[in-house]
Amino acid sequence: MAYKDLLVHLNNSKHRARRLDIAIRLAQASDAHLVGLYTATDLFAPAFLTSQLAAGLIAAQRELSGDERNKAKAEFDERGRQAGISIEWREVEDTGAMATLHTRYADLAVIGQPDPDEALSPTERDLAERVVLDSGRPVLMVPYAGRFPTLGQRVLIAWNASAQATRAVNDALPLLAQAKVITVLAVNPKGGERGHGEVPGADIALHLARHGLKAEAAHAFADDIDASDVILSRASDLGVDLIVMGAYGRPRLREMVLGGVTRSLFQHMTVPVLMSH
Numbered sequence: 603m604a605y606k607d608l609l610v611h612l613n614n615s616k617h618r619a620r621r622l623d624i625a626i627r628l629a630q631a632s633d634a635h636l637v638g639l640y641t642a643t644d645l646f647a648p649a650f651l652t653s654q655l656a657a658g659l660i661a662a663q664r665e666l667s668g669d670e671r672n673k674a675k676a677e678f679d680e681r682g683r684q685a686g687i688s689i690e691w692r693e694v695e696d697t698g699a700m701a702t703l704h705t706r707y708a709d710l711a712v713i714g715q716p717d718p719d720e721a722l723s724p725t726e727r728d729l730a731e732r733v734v735l736d737s738g739r740p741v742l743m744v745p746y747a748g749r750f751p752t753l754g755q756r757v758l759i760a761w762n763a764s765a766q767a768t769r770a771v772n773d774a775l776p777l778l779a780q781a782k783v784i785t786v787l788a789v790n791p792k793g794g795e796r797g798h799g800e801v802p803g804a805d806i807a808l809h810l811a812r813h814g815l816k817a818e819a820a821h822a823f824a825d826d827i828d829a830s831d832v833i834l835s836r837a838s839d840l841g842v843d844l845i846v847m848g849a850y851g852r853p854r855l856r857e858m859v860l861g862g863v864t865r866s867l868f869q870h871m872t873v874p875v876l877m878s879h
Contacts, residue, residue, distance in 0.1 A: 637696065734878075740876055742876050757774075759787065786817050788802035789823075
């Protein structure tokens, strides 16, 4: 089943055009409706500092923010018109909760990786992770650095035989159907009832084959290297333009404290990543 209802997150980030471009290409490819969800935030500063700022300065900042909002809407409207797709503009103020709510009524959300060099509020910086965890929908994360002229032609599935990875593969089927090369990669696969089976990745590759998709199963053992580094290295070697993976197979707090594949990919992704939880 093709994606028919897409959502792209837009804000005042200088990188928004990159994810808008990908969202429009996806909408064109599947004849989908595209919602541009713009999240507006007020001046971000500690409360004690905000109280000391002159009213004129705060007003000027809000005016600048309004100018950026108008520019974002004009870009969205014009790009949608040129692409000949169905579009809809929405604006919300509560960045995280409202973005999650609107994503629940889309087949796929396109959201940007936060740029550590941009002045983003804590809620904006946390938006992508919150939507992945709470929306119940797949999220396509677009890196803030790089150019992505293709999407989904060469796909790497980061497979760990978990419920999250299983859901991600299912959510990615509309993209996988267009792929020229699909590689299923299991890093440090384990045996047992909840493991990978006799041949890591073979079972999910067979499942994809029954959908008419040819996937190659591969695995790697690297106890001395983070799994995320193995995934990104293999993606580079294969010329991958999309990674598909499950998000947060263990509690998010534990990943924040101890580290984890999801957390690391959020920070260091080099190509778009489709994540499901």
